[in-house]
Amino acid sequence: MTGFEHLKSALPANSWTDDQDLIAPWLKEWRDKYFGQTPLMVMPGSTEETAKVVKICREHELKIMPQGGNTGLVGGNTPQGEILLSTRRINKIRNTNPVTNAMIVEAGATLLSVQEAAKKADRKFPLSLASEGSCTIGGNLSTNAGGVHVLKYGTAKDLVFGVEAVLPNGEIYNGLTDLRKDNTGYDLSRLFLGAEGTLGIITAASLKLFPRPGHVQRAIAGVKSADDAVKLLDYCRTGNALSMFEVIPRIGLELVTRHIPDQRDPFEQVHEWYAIIDWETDDSALGQSVAEQCLMSAAKARVVDDAVIAQTEIQAANLLALREHMSAAQKHNGASIKQDITVPIDKIPEFLRQADKAVMKIVANCRPVAFGHFGDGNIHYNIAQPEDADRKEFLTYWNDISCVVFDIVDSLGGSISAEHGIGIMKKGELAQRTEPAKMMMLRTIKQSLDPDNIMNPRVMI
Template sequence: MTLTATISSAIKDAVGPKGWSTDSERIEAHVTERRGLWHGHCDLVVSPASTDEVAQVMSICHDAGIAVVPQGGNTGLVGGGVPEGGIALSLSRLNSIRNIDAANNTMTVDAGCILADVQAAAAAEDRLFPLSLGAEGSCQIGGNLATNAGGVQVLRYGNARDLVLGLEVVLPDGRVWEGLKALRKDNTGYDLKHLFIGAEGTLGVITAAVLKLYPLPQSRETALAALGNADDALRLFLRAGSEAGDALTAFEYISRQSLDITVTHIPGLKDPLEAAHDCYALIELSGADGIKDALEQVLAGAMEDGIVEDAVIAASGAQAAELWRIRETIPEAQITAGASIKHDVSVPVSKVPEFLVRAQQIVEKEIPGVRVCAFGHLGDGNIHFNLSQPKAADGEAFLAEWKKINRLVHDLVHEMGGSFSAEHGIGVLKRDDLKRYTSAVELELMQALKQTLDPKGIMNPGKVL
């Protein structure tokens, strides 16, 4: 349905003068994916300031059959938040920390709160909200939950899904499901919150959440270990897990090519070790004071046994930040290094080394000279298997291979029992993959849920399914 003047003014009345915009510049920001990969259109940006206003907007759109695309910080990487008509529903004005119950280790927040603000509010109460990712300064908690975001602390604390006790959701017809329970035990029927987490805005609008908090670690230690191959990276991971237990909060894999590309293209970044090595593990231990001894012991033992070739332990917070900068700037460095083809995949942790070897052989056979920048959350079996164009190649010609290469890598991942989308979701980018790699029964169940909750198909149409 088209957005008539009557429907438009009913929506505007519901949210008041501060809650909508038809300004072309403002609209442009809401229809363009941050990296410019997708560009859509809509006639109205709506920014409700309360759950009740969201409910009124949804009710109007439901009655009129108007498409609604919920939007957080627009940092999603699969085009899930780009509207193709209807309205863009920005949650940005719904941004209060509603409550922190430190004794219950929970906080209740509006969906539009920026992730970094949620972390800071928890820290002010001497608590940790552990979700952490590169986009945390601009992504919103509603977007994190809608995409079931992962990040660098999944190893210890789980995905966004594992950090939620309750949700408040406005359904496509405007009814409000008030599920803001702060309970760690609650076996009262189906656990509905999990339907909306990871649904990428296709089943309802998340307006608030009860989040789990943890004790704030007293100390955090970071090291970069150099390794001879990915098998040794896995060995080191298993060893660190047995020796440090829950204190192991991050274990990130960095291939030599990834490190090379960052030190070449990111100003001021240096290789912290003298010699070049096949790959690296960025390790973080956190917990009580004295955790540094544990990290030293893990690395010393692994060196003695020939697993680790060299290592540096950060001597200060600044040096730790520098080591993390290597890991976090790989995608940025890849942009400067030319065109890239990306994969966000997971396999069982035990199969990561095999995946890395086989995938590299496959892509090198297809594109001689391709630069494999594999990096990511080895501890979760999640590798960002990113490819940079061969140095002298034509970027456009390289990008023309995107679908073919994706298919080959995703087929391998599927054969190895893995996932073609480990943490970024489906959006529009991976709809065909979802069809290809998902069983008919699973797709039917997804369609049935969509039909039940959103029979008019107004919630983020064309995404995921």
């Protein structure tokens, strides 16, 4: 029996398909950058079924690529011949415990369904990304996703007590604790966080829950420069209230209002940059007063030119939509060379000055669209093609542009991957730019847990 026949005969009929029409949607990723192929997609319905798949694959030397919501942006979710293992059927909320503030969820649950389950228990699960309706908690942990609340709550890594995972030999590791203290050796669950499926398949996770704030106050501020945007961040910090600080440039706002229906500029005047800000407070009166105080003192110091404080939930949602539609709006703007980088927050303006100059040198008239999570130092530094350029020809500059951008990031003490991971896209850069001791440790861990290299073998290292 071949490995494929073995898998098909060992699994229930609804746990696999080789129908290429059914598989097709899962072979291309969101940005249309990577296109894949697989002979078989397996969709186990439980941890035990996942373990069975892995054992059979190991026996027959078949490689596996795990996939959750397929919203990853670095090519680590697009198979090239590996068995595609979808976690989407392993999606239950197993248990919510408001006393320990812990919730055990299965890996294929969407982030949105996890947030909603937390809300039902009068708690908050703070991870929040524009892709939350599709991405899964397993994918979030495997990519160590960031999103808009990192400045207050941290990345996915900070929001988890432990995971359950199927190891590359088919054994099940159970780290589903809700202990806040456990000093019994290496923190093995953390190995799987940000591992991009290279060390095993996360099948469930014990997540940290937080008190739900009484009110989230949102505002948008117009500022003259990236320097002022960074200065404004400091004016907005008050106690522990600040929970979001996202920035978009004028060109970004124009793209969203031009290409996405029902989006409008909240200001009459044009501003060079916009910050969209949230504060979590006990109630709306306090929220209004905190927002007013922060923005007034920034205005007095001439850091803010104008601001709008949301008065209703609809107004608040409309403001955030301007930021959330940035990626979709750029699809209408020709080809884009995209980088997800991070630098120390106070170096953001310097990064932008150096990077804009360097990329213009490579492609004259290209249009940098830098936006994102300025509150935690993460910039989505996307370079749109010049208006009249040939799309294909522009994309041939991807490596040259990445190289100069990453050189600047390195010189400023930043990271070439802030929140999207390494995948296929940055694998070469990781190997080149990482200190030898770290590369040695990454390879040693991979080799010892997955000696046959069956788990996501083309990704990261």
